[in-house]
Amino acid sequence: MDGQWILIRSQLFKTMAILPISIYPDSILLKKAKKIKDPKSQEIQELILNMLETMKSSDGLGLAAPQVGKSLRLCVISFEGKTHILINPKVSSKSWKKVTGEEGCLSFPGVFLPIKRHKRVSVKAQDRNGDKLVIKADGMLSRILQHEIDHLEGIPFIKRMAKIKKSKDNEKIQWKKAL
Numbered sequence: 001m002d003g004q005w006i007l008i009r010s011q012l013f014k015t016m017a018i019l020p021i022s023i024y025p026d027s028i029l030l031k032k033a034k035k036i037k038d039p040k041s042q043e044i045q046e047l048i049l050n051m052l053e054t055m056k057s058s059d060g061l062g063l064a065a066p067q068v069g070k071s072l073r074l075c076v077i078s079f080e081g082k083t084h085i086l087i088n089p090k091v092s093s094k095s096w097k098k099v100t101g102e103e104g105c106l107s108f109p110g111v112f113l114p115i116k117r118h119k120r121v122s123v124k125a126q127d128r129n130g131d132k133l134v135i136k137a138d139g140m141l142s143r144i145l146q147h148e149i150d151h152l153e154g155i156p157f158i159k160r161m162a163k164i165k166k167s168k169d170n171e172k173i174q175w176k177k178a179l
């Protein structure tokens with residue numbers, strides 16, 4: 001993690017580093033994460049860059065701060081070529097309908113389980129500048145958001161395991177990447 005120092009927008013940052021991932025049953029994964037008061041602080045900006053780098057190097061679809069040893073309400077998502085940085089995210093509405101799909105988690109290497117999630121969610125959060133944002137998501141992005149926000153509540157995905165049954169609601173997609 002001894003990166004060189006670089007200058008971005010008049011602020012000094014260490015070059016991005018790949019952070020070690022907390023593996024279950026590390027207690028940080030079971031703890032409710034703390035709200036971020038100053039999204040623009042150097043500590044948070046540096047953590048965002050390092051989490052993006054860590055997610056990319058792990059080939060993950062999402063990563064929450066507790067997974068890299070920081071009990072803070074921050075997660076990053078990389079889905080369909082788009083990167084989402086969510087600070088203090090909160091599910092503001094959710095569909096009644098739930099769907100079961102296979103999920104993995106970077107904190108549970110090699111474990112893929114059927115998990116039941118709300119089909120659609122709206123999430124309110126702050127972006128990396130501290131500005132408010134809203135994401136309305138369906139399908140896989142909805143699933144990823146719920147998985148990451150659960151991490152901030154200290155809820156590992158195994159707690160959401162669905163009963164295994166054949167249902168027409170089951171998502172056809174098999175999850176190849178973890179969150």
Ligand SMILES: [Zn+2]
Nearest residue numbers: 105106107179
């Ligand atoms: Zn996860």
